[in-house]
Amino acid sequence: MKIPANKLASHLRQPLLPCYLVSGDETLLVQEALDAIRGAAREQGYSDRDLYVQMPGFDWQELAGAGSNLSLFATRRIVELRLPTGKPGRDGAAAIARLAEQAGDDLVFIVSAPRLDRSAAAAKWVKALESRGASVQVWPVGLRELPGWINARMRSRGLRPDPDAVRMIADRVEGNLLAADQEIEKLRLLHGAGVVTIDDVVEAVADSSRYDVYQLADASLAGDVKRALRILAGVRAEGVDAVVVLWALTRELRVLARLAAAVEQGTNLGAAMQRAGVWKNRENLVRTCVGRHRAGDFHRLIQASREADAAAKGQQDGDPWQLVTNIVWQLAAGARAAA
Numbered sequence: 241m242k243i244p245a246n247k248l249a250s251h252l253r254q255p256l257l258p259c260y261l262v263s264g265d266e267t268l269l270v271q272e273a274l275d276a277i278r279g280a281a282r283e284q285g286y287s288d289r290d291l292y293v294q295m296p297g298f299d300w301q302e303l304a305g306a307g308s309n310l311s312l313f314a315t316r317r318i319v320e321l322r323l324p325t326g327k328p329g330r331d332g333a334a335a336i337a338r339l340a341e342q343a344g345d346d347l348v349f350i351v352s353a354p355r356l357d358r359s360a361a362a363a364k365w366v367k368a369l370e371s372r373g374a375s376v377q378v379w380p381v382g383l384r385e386l387p388g389w390i391n392a393r394m395r396s397r398g399l400r401p402d403p404d405a406v407r408m409i410a411d412r413v414e415g416n417l418l419a420a421d422q423e424i425e426k427l428r429l430l431h432g433a434g435v436v437t438i439d440d441v442v443e444a445v446a447d448s449s450r451y452d453v454y455q456l457a458d459a460s461l462a463g464d465v466k467r468a469l470r471i472l473a474g475v476r477a478e479g480v481d482a483v484v485v486l487w488a489l490t491r492e493l494r495v496l497a498r499l500a501a502a503v504e505q506g507t508n509l510g511a512a513m514q515r516a517g518v519w520k521n522r523e524n525l526v527r528t529c530v531g532r533h534r535a536g537d538f539h540r541l542i543q544a545s546r547e548a549d550a551a552a553k554g555q556q557d558g559d560p561w562q563l564v565t566n567i568v569w570q571l572a573a574g575a576r577a578a579a
Contacts, residue, residue: 243374248273252280257373258343261366263326263353264378268417273376274320274352281318281348288317294324300335306347316346326353326360333365340368349373358517379521381417386410389417394424398433405441415455453480453488456568458522461492461529465572472568482552482560489567490545497538500530532574541567 243251245264262273278289292303306319319339328336336351343349351369355377360366369375381389387410394401401409413420427436427444456475459468475485495516502512509527518526548563550556 241370241374243376245269245273245376245378248276248376251374252276256281256284256286256348258347259340259349259351259369259373261351261353261369261373261375262378263356263375264380265355266378266380266417268421269378269381270352273378274350277348277350278318278320284316286316286318286348288315289320290317291320291322293322294328294332298332300328300331303332304335304338306339316348318348318350319343320350321352323351323353326356328365333363336365337368340365340372343372358519383414386414386420390420390424393421394427394436397424397428399424399428399431399436400434401436402438404438405436408438408441415452453485456485457488457492458525460489460568460571461496461522461525463528463532463572463574465569468568468572469565472565476561482564483549485564486545486549486552486560486567489564489571490542490549493538493542493545493571496526496529496533497535497542499526500533500535500538503530504535529571533571537570541571544570 241257256277260277262270262277264270290306292298292306303319303321321336323332339349349369356366366375387406390409391401391406394406409420409423413423423444427440430444431440453475456468456471459471472485476482495518499509499512499516499518503509509530510523513523513526544563544567547556547558548560548567551558551563552560
């Protein structure tokens with residue numbers, strides 16, 4: 241079964257299932273989901289915990305043996321497996337499936353992984369966990385939802401922020417929920433419970449924004465020129481190589497070119513996105529971008545990306561960051577800018 245992350249707390253008030261899979265790229269929210277499951281397990285008598293982390297050379301026989309190590313006098317226990325890559329391989333998948341079958345009254349099996357793409361989510365080891373328990377997919381908090389998330393988080397700790405204070409925190413920690421949580425805790429320690437103003441935030445909150453190439457792509461697709469260029473400046477300031485930025489942009493551009501061409505040939509965009517494997521939570525972004533461009537625009541931007549990549553690698557003249565800036569601006573601004 242699948243459990244939405246926001247329904248996990250109510251689910252955990254019931255007897256635990258044998259298995260849980262928690263996946264997602266938002267470290268803070270994944271960790272809190274795992275903490276909640278472990279806490280519920282302890283309350284229900286699972287007092288011991290064995291932790292396994294998949295690393296290069298990991299011996300899957302150790303995990304396979306975890307289910308057979310119970311003695312007549314053993315306490316109920318948790319077996320937790322962390323998959324940093326989300327790819328256990330053939331031996332790992334088999335070991336996970338076997339332990340899922342062995343989990344039950346005396347053993348709860350918890351697996352954590354990064355966000356699983358469509359192919360990984362359909363893997364047999366994932367289905368084995370879901371058939372014996374539940375999967376919890378943790379989604380990132382979007383830009384629009386971030387102020388509400390921060391406001392609720394602050395109020396849960398006895399803080400009463402004014403709207404300007406919430407907006408400033410959101411602006412300064414965008415893309416880094418862990419930093420947001422740390423800054424909220426700092427405000428609580430500095431000021432105690434009560435009203436928090438924008439002046440309090442200015443004094444206490446560090447600029448912890450963590451921009452990355454995926455946020456850059458999303459802002460560009462959304463048509464938010466100002467934000468896209470701001471993120472690009474942040475990425476550059478953090479020392480990210482221009483080649484990495486171009487890789488992310490080119491990957492998006494190739495998909496967009498195929499979708500725009502399909503639409504121009506009479507194909508429904510929704511059907512085209514489904515065939516291209518576009519995630520549901522990104523369909524509106526893609527639809528917005530395709531709507532303001534022609535297929536030829538995307539092809540020209542792909543060519544521009546090749547030239548920028550060559551400049552970044554020293555294979556031709558040109559300032560790679562200026563070329564990247566032009567690509568981002570044209571992608572975000574629309575057909576008129578790309579022409």
